[in-house]
Each structure stands twice: as C-alpha cells, then as structure tokens.
Amino acid sequence: MIDINNITNVKKNKASGVFDNTYQVTLSNSEIITVPKNEDNIDYQEILKWVADGNTIQEDD
Amino acid sequence: MSTIEVNKITPVSGGTAIQVGESGDTITVPSGATITNSGTANNFTNYRPNAKPFFINGSMAVAQRGTSFSQPDTNNDAYPVDRFSFQTGSIGVYTSTQEALTSGDAFNAGFKMAARIDCTTAQASPAAGDYFWFQYKSEAQDCLAWKKGTTSATVMTLSFWVKSNKTGTAQVNLRDDDNDRMVCALYTISSGDTWEKKVVTFPMETSYPMNNDNGTGFRFEWPLGGGSTYSSGTAPTAWEARIDADVAANNLAINDSTSNDWAITGIQAEVGTYTSATIPPFQHESFGDNLLRCQRYLEFSSDYGATYTSGVNSCVIMDMTSGSHPLYFPISYNTYKRAAPTMTFYNGNDGATGTWRTNAATDVSISGTSISSQGFTTNSSDLGGDGRSSNGTWKAESEL
Numbered sequence: 001m002i003d004i005n006n007i008t009n010v011k012k013n014k015a016s017g018v019f020d021n022t023y024q025v026t027l028s029n030s031e032i033i034t035v036p037k038n039e040d041n042i043d044y045q046e047i048l049k050w051v052a053d054g055n056t057i058q059e060d061d
Numbered sequence: 062m063s064t065i066e067v068n069k070i071t072p073v074s075g076g077t078a079i080q081v082g083e084s085g086d087t088i089t090v091p092s093g094a095t096i097t098n099s100g101t102a103n104n105f106t107n108y109r110p111n112a113k114p115f116f117i118n119g120s121m122a123v124a125q126r127g128t129s130f131s132q133p134d135t136n137n138d139a140y141p142v143d144r145f146s147f148q149t150g151s152i153g154v155y156t157s158t159q160e161a162l163t164s165g166d167a168f169n170a171g172f173k174m175a176a177r178i179d180c181t182t183a184q185a186s187p188a189a190g191d192y193f194w195f196q197y198k199s200e201a202q203d204c205l206a207w208k209k210g211t212t213s214a215t216v217m218t219l220s221f222w223v224k225s226n227k228t229g230t231a232q233v234n235l236r237d238d239d240n241d242r243m244v245c246a247l248y249t250i251s252s253g254d255t256w257e258k259k260v261v262t263f264p265m266e267t268s269y270p271m272n273n274d275n276g277t278g279f280r281f282e283w284p285l286g287g288g289s290t291y292s293s294g295t296a297p298t299a300w301e302a303r304i305d306a307d308v309a310a311n312n313l314a315i316n317d318s319t320s321n322d323w324a325i326t327g328i329q330a331e332v333g334t335y336t337s338a339t340i341p342p343f344q345h346e347s348f349g350d351n352l353l354r355c356q357r358y359l360e361f362s363s364d365y366g367a368t369y370t371s372g373v374n375s376c377v378i379m380d381m382t383s384g385s386h387p388l389y390f391p392i393s394y395n396t397y398k399r400a401a402p403t404m405t406f407y408n409g410n411d412g413a414t415g416t417w418r419t420n421a422a423t424d425v426s427i428s429g430t431s432i433s434s435q436g437f438t439t440n441s442s443d444l445g446g447d448g449r450s451s452n453g454t455w456k457a458e459s460e461l
Contacts, residue, residue: 001138001403001460013428015389015440020430022404024415032415033405036432040275040400042460 001042002027002035004049011058023047023057114344115206116197117354118144119328121174124159125352125359127368131156134182142176143355145328150192152286153316154182160324167222167256167326171345175222177324178285178315185317193286193316194309195325198461200399201239201271201278206332209237210270217263218335219246219281220343222327224256225313226320232284232296232311233261236303238277240269243303245296247311258327260337266300275399277461284309285323286316356396358461363454374409378417378439379450385443393436394457402459404429404437409452417453419444425451434459 002025009026012019013034021037025047035043051057072079082088090096123143130139132155138146141157149155160177162168167175176195184191208214219233232245246261271278284291287309294306301307315321329343346354352365361367363375378390406427410418417427423445430440437457444451 001458003136005136013430013440015387015430015438020440022428022430022432024428030414031405033403034428034432035403036401036429038401038432040459041403043403 002033002046004046004053007046007050007055009058010047010050010055012060014060019060113354114346115199115203115330116144116328117357118142118351119326119343120172120345120351121145121159121176121326122348123352123355124174125355125361125365128159129156130158132178134184141178142174143359145176145195145197147176147178147195147285148192150190151184152187152191152193152288153180153184155179156181162326165224165256166258167224170222170258170327171343172222172326175224175324175326177322180315180319180321183317183319183321184286187286187288187316189288189290191286191288191316192291192309193284193312195283195285195323197281197328198238198277199279199281200275200461202273202275204271204278205273207265209265210268212267214265214267215332216265216334218260218331218333218340219263220258220260220327220329220331220335220337220340221325222256222258223248223250223323223325224254225250225315225323226253227313227315227323228253229313230311231313232309234280234282234284234308235263236280236282237269237271237300238280239271241303242266242269242300243297243307244300245298245307245311247296247298250313258337260335260340262334264299269300281328282308283325284312286312286314353396356394357399358459360394360396360398360402360457361454362392362456367454368412369407369454369456370412372408372410372412372418373454374452375454377450377452378441380444380447383447387443388439388441388451389430390439390441391431391436392439392455398434398457398459399461400459401432401434402457404432405456405458407454407456409454417441417451419449419451421445421449427451427453429455 006028011024013022121142136150139157147157157178160175230249236243248259291309296310363369363373416424425442427441429437431438
C-alpha cells in the first residue's frame with residue numbers, strides 16, 4: 001500500500017500503444033508498482049489525492 | 062393438551078439423569094421461546110450464524126509478507142501477520158513481529174502465533190498528531206450478521222488474548238467506516254507479561270446501516286498510544302459520530318519506554334452477548350483455508366515464506382516468436398480478489414521491482430495490464446532474442 005507522501009512519480013502504462021488503465025508508480029524508496037485504474041483500489045485512491053494536490057501523471061514515454 | 066406447572070424437575074433420589082420422551086418422539090420448543098445456557102453447562106451447542114470465523118487470520122497463523130518489520134519514526138503501516146496491521150505515526154521506533162508462542166495460557170488455548178510489537182526508541186511525549194494502534198478492517202458486505210441499522214441489530218461480542226508488560230485499562234474501538242461512526246469497549250490488563258483472555262461487548266445501533274459492498278465496513282482498533290489529537294477525549298461506550306480525540310482516549314502508552322511490548326492473538330467476534338464463561342470456542346481453521354481467505358487481499362506467486370525481495374524465481378515467461386515485441390501472458394490468481402489489485406513485480410535475480418531477469422542476464426521492464434479481481438496479463442518488454450525467457454515473482458495486493 002502506498003501513501004500520498006511516498007509517491008515520487010506516476011506514469012501511464014500502455015499496451016500495444018494504448019493506455020491500458022494501469023499506472024506505473026515510483027515510490028520514494030525506489031520501488032516500482034503497477035496500480036490499476038479502479039476506484040476500489042486504495043492505492044489508486046492515493047493517486048487521485050496526489051493529483052488533487054497539484055501533481056501530474058506523465059504520459060508513457 | 063394437559064399442562065404441568067412446576068419450577069424444577071430433578072432426577073429421582075440417587076439418580077443423575079432425566080429423560081424426556083421416547084426414541085422417535087418429537088419435542089417441541091414453542092416459537093419465541095429461548096433456551097439459555099446458565100453459564101457453565103456442557104454440551105451446549107452454540108448458535109453461530111456465520112459459518113466461518115468473522116476475523117480472517119484471527120489466530121495470527123498466516124504471515125505472507127514476512128515475520129519481522131522495523132517501523133521507523135515516520136507514518137507507516139506494518140503487517141506482521143496477514144490482515145492485521147500496526148500503524149505507527151511518528152511516535153517512536155518499533156519492531157513488529159509474528160511471534161511464535163511456546164508457553165502461557167494463550168499457547169495452552171491452542172494458539173501458536175501472535176502479533177507483537179516492541180518499542181525500540183521511545184517517544185514519551187508524542188506530538189499532538191502522533192498515533193499508534195493495531196488495526197483490522199473488514200469488508201462491509203461481510204458484516205451483515207450484526208444487522209446494524211435495522212430494528213434487529215444485535216450486540217457484538219469480541220474476544221481476544223492479550224499480553225503486555227504494562228498493566229492498566231485501554232479501549233478497543235469498533236468503527237463503522239461507511240457512516241464514520243464509532244463505539245468502544247474497555248479491557249484491563251491485570252498482570253504484566255501474562256497472557257489474559259478478554260471478552261467485551263459492543264452495542265449495535267438500529268440506525269446508520271452499512272453498505273453491502275467490498276469497501277471497509279467494521280474497523281477494529283486497539284489504540285496503543287497517541288498524541289492529544291487522538292487521546293484528549295473520552296472513550297465512547299455508545300455509538301457516536303467519530304471524534305478524533307476519542308479514538309485513543311484510553312491507551313496503554315506503549316510508546317513511553319523501550320521496555321514496552323504488546324501482543325495479541327485469538328481474536329474472534331460473535332453475534333450476540335456472551336461472557337468469558339459462555340463465549341463459544343475459537344473456530345480454528347486449517348492453515349490452507351486460512352491462507353486462501355487471506356489471499357483475497359494479498360497473494361504472492363512465490364512459495365510461502367520465500368524471501369521474494371532478495372530474488373526468487375517463481376514465474377517464467379518465454380518468447381517463442383521472432384522479432385522485437387512486448388510479451389503478454391495471462392495469469393489467474395489462486396482466489397478472487399477484493400478489488401483489482403496493485404501489482405508488484407520482483408526481479409528473480411536481486412528482488413528489484415519493475416524488472417525481471419532474462420536468461421541472458423539482462424533486466425527487462427515488466428508491469429501488469431488488464432488487471433482485474435480474477436487475474437492479470439504480464440506486459441513485458443522484449444526479451445532481446447527469440448527463445449529467451451525471463452523470470453521473477455509477482456505480488457497482488459488489494460487490502461482495505
């Protein structure tokens with residue numbers, strides 16, 4: 001589980017060139033996790049708070 | 062029908078048994094009547110409307126994440142056993158563990174594991190917003206047996222074994238997250254460093270029904286410390302809108318000395334009012350059944366107890382086609398998840414996250430796609446050549 005204060009970066013994941021409704025989240029301890037865009041997922045809820053705080057989700061590079 | 066009116070029926074002189082009717086007879090207890098266990102009667106079948114124990118892993122037997130965690134002086138959660146967490150918020154440094162029991166009354170009651178926390182750096186004067194509690198969250202759809210918010214709302218009895226070097230009275234909270242309400246009960250640790258069984262009851266209100274969904278329903282908290290934000294109020298013994306100041310009004314202040322520890326096991330909840338004499342026995346599950354229920358919230362592809370963060374090869378994907386392309390491979394979980402889980406992929410060589418190791422000793426990025434409650438599909442970068450494979454471990458987590 002992640003905490004809004006531990007999020008370093010959030011990036012959209014793509015499958016076959018299309019956003020696949022998952023996010024790659026890098027945490028302050030360098031751990032990388034995949035969070036689905038699902039409102040029942042408590043980590044996605046933290047991402048929404050993180051965005052509401054003025055942060056931006058990156059497009060996949 | 063004739064009626065016999067008496068206050069007591071006893072065996073004939075010298076006898077010890079009474080028989081009612083004959084084989085094949087039907088003995089009817091009228092609708093609305095109650096058969097009561099006076100307190101210590103034997104062979105009394107207890108009515109349990111819930112087929113499985115309400116608490117998942119109440120015996121503390123399952124610990125998929127590991128068995129020992131350092132909790133630094135920041136805001137963090139640790140799950141030394143599945144489903145139960147110690148939450149420490151800048152209130153000292155702790156080590157939380159799954160403790161193996163070898164003696165004591167809890168051990169003699171059939172419990173071989175406990176969740177335990179030891180204070181290693183004290184914070185005797187916590188700041189206002191510091192917090193410290195042991196917690197369990199249940200799904201709202203699993204709380205229906207207590208009929209909260211109906212005219213038939215039923216008391217909940219909570220029982221648990223607890224041990225601490227500190228004696229005194231503390232509260233345990235029952236929270237309704239759907240309506241942000243709470244009530245508490247008090248328990249007293251009478252003897253230090255001694256396992257004691259506590260049985261407390263929570264009233265159940267006939268208003269504020271809970272949702273029938275996979276979000277948090279009943280939340281249980283055992284406050285162990287806290288700053289004034291959480292401890293300056295009064296422990297509520299009747300339901301109220303949650304007040305921060307009431308959450309830890311009665312706590313044991315485990316944070317005030319490095320001599321302190323607190324441990325718990327054998328947590329059970331029952332529908333109805335029971336005492337320490339009448340509470341039904343703990344429902345021990347097989348390890349396999351317990352693990353499967355825990356996996357609704359957390360599952361690893363690696364073996365139970367494997368050190369996945371150090372590099373474990375539990376899953377392999379292979380590129381059998383030519384050209385450079387990503388690799389998609391569908392995988393199902395052991396059991397249906399509470400919600401689409403967060404996926405973490407650990408490198409099979411060193412445990413790093415976000416990559417798997419190929420058989421050419423290179424690391425390739427990997428994530429999950431099409432993540433659902435039933436399964437997911439790997440989304441791996443090209444492995445660098447036809448016939449190559451990559452390996453590692455995945456974790457799926459959908460805690461509340």
